[in-house]
Amino acid sequence: MTARPLDFDVTLERPGFQLRAADRIESGITALFGPSGCGKTSLLRCLAGLEPACRGRIRHGDQPWQGPGVRLPPHRRAVGLVFQDTRLFPHLSARGNLDFAERRRRGDGPGRAEVIEGLGLRALLDQSPAALSGGESQRVALGRALLAGPRLLLLDEPLSGLDAARQREIMPLLRAIPERFGVQLLVVTHACHEVLSLADRMILMQAGRLITQAPLSDLFSAPDYWPILGLTEPAVVWPGRVVARDNDWGLTTLATDAGRLRVSGINPGSGAPVMLRVSARDVVLSLEPPMATSMLNSLPVRVEALENERDGVVRVRLAVGHRAALWTHVTRQSVAALRLEPGRRLHALIRPEVLGVNH
Numbered sequence: 419m420t421a422r423p424l425d426f427d428v429t430l431e432r433p434g435f436q437l438r439a440a441d442r443i444e445s446g447i448t449a450l451f452g453p454s455g456c457g458k459t460s461l462l463r464c465l466a467g468l469e470p471a472c473r474g475r476i477r478h479g480d481q482p483w484q485g486p487g488v489r490l491p492p493h494r495r496a497v498g499l500v501f502q503d504t505r506l507f508p509h510l511s512a513r514g515n516l517d518f519a520e521r522r523r524r525g526d527g528p529g530r531a532e533v534i535e536g537l538g539l540r541a542l543l544d545q546s547p548a549a550l551s552g553g554e555s556q557r558v559a560l561g562r563a564l565l566a567g568p569r570l571l572l573l574d575e576p577l578s579g580l581d582a583a584r585q586r587e588i589m590p591l592l593r594a595i596p597e598r599f600g601v602q603l604l605v606v607t608h609a610c611h612e613v614l615s616l617a618d619r620m621i622l623m624q625a626g627r628l629i630t631q632a633p634l635s636d637l638f639s640a641p642d643y644w645p646i647l648g649l650t651e652p653a654v655v656w657p658g659r660v661v662a663r664d665n666d667w668g669l670t671t672l673a674t675d676a677g678r679l680r681v682s683g684i685n686p687g688s689g690a691p692v693m694l695r696v697s698a699r700d701v702v703l704s705l706e707p708p709m710a711t712s713m714l715n716s717l718p719v720r721v722e723a724l725e726n727e728r729d730g731v732v733r734v735r736l737a738v739g740h741r742a743a744l745w746t747h748v749t750r751q752s753v754a755a756l757r758l759e760p761g762r763r764l765h766a767l768i769r770p771e772v773l774g775v776n777h
């Protein structure tokens with residue numbers, strides 16, 4: 419089933435806080451990112467129909483949820499809401515929680531067997547919520563939300579209560595939901611690494627307003643957004659795709675807008691999308707094509723701009739490959755030695771960091 423877009427233009431007034439938000443949520447996974455108190459949970463509650471004071475319009479595909487003369491109650495919106503504290507019914511087993519959702523199902527939705535298998539719930543069915551770990555509770559809560567037949571899942575910090583190992587366990591399950599179950603996801607998070615491993619695109623929010631929505635590579639690579647993202651070092655994010663695998667050396671070749679890059683430590687199938695980050699500290703400039711170094715990747719680059727920073731450090735913006743950019747820091751002495759100026763062509767040794775693999 420193809421996902422329908424969710425269009426909204428809503429306001430919510432509270433003493434000392436005003437939410438004004440208009441945007442469109444497409445298929446796939448959209449992260450909603452912003453500082454504490456900026457209104458992320460309030461927006462989810464508005465979309466789910468849980469804020470009586472919410473004004474404006476919400477439309478899912480061709481179905482109005484809210485607008486002139488229309489206000490569907492939460493249970494008639496094809497939406498599921500999962501919070502960080504999973505709010506499972508404590509008196510019911512995991513199976514009982516799933517049964518409850520299935521009884522309240524709205525129209526079509528993923529089948530029970532599919533959900534149990536997809537989220538690895540079989541071994542948990544007879545457990546009571548008190549006996550489940552944080553990650554297991556999250557999986558049951560996701561299953562319960564999916565069985566109610568939503569077209570849109572709103573997840574409020576679904577990973578923040580989990581340790582890194584549990585996060586790694588849940589991440590691929592969340593990642594697979596849109597394609598596997600035909601459900602689009604809007605995920606609230608504070609954590610950049612979650613966004614980068616999980617989402618297709620991101621909405622940035624600040625003080626009750628939506629600042630922008632864009633693909634991750636655009637947002638994370640734009641200096642204007644680094645402060646709100648909490649990034650202290652220049653970096654770019656590139657989407658790539660697996661084009662080759664060298665099993666002898668354990669290396670995977672990725673095609674990116676910057677060119678072909680080889681990385682280790684992952685082994686996804688051919689064609690799989692992989693997200694990479696290249697930080698300024700992982701870029702070294704060389705006048706000649708490097709012949710013998712331990713860095714695997716070198717690309718021809720062109721200097722675009724130089725900006726003086728503090729303490730004799732210069733930030734250099736480089737153009738690379740097909741419309742990609744790259745940043746590095748050099749000393750003023752290196753600027754002179756390499757005769758760096760806009761237009762200068764040289765080579766960059768780079769060490770990309772693999773952020774996420776979407777199998």
Ligand SMILES: Nc1ncnc2c1ncn2[C@@H]1O[C@H](COP(=O)(O)OP(=O)(O)OP(=O)(O)O)[C@@H](O)[C@H]1O
Nearest residue numbers: 432434435452453454455456457458459460461608
């Ligand atoms: N039930 C409520 N009654 C009154 N004010 C509230 C209520 N819930 C939230 N607020 C206020 O509304 C504003 C937005 O809160 P909201 O929880 O939506 O932000 P958030 O971005 O989700 O924050 P966090 O990341 O800390 O969860 C804050 O000023 C908050 O104090």
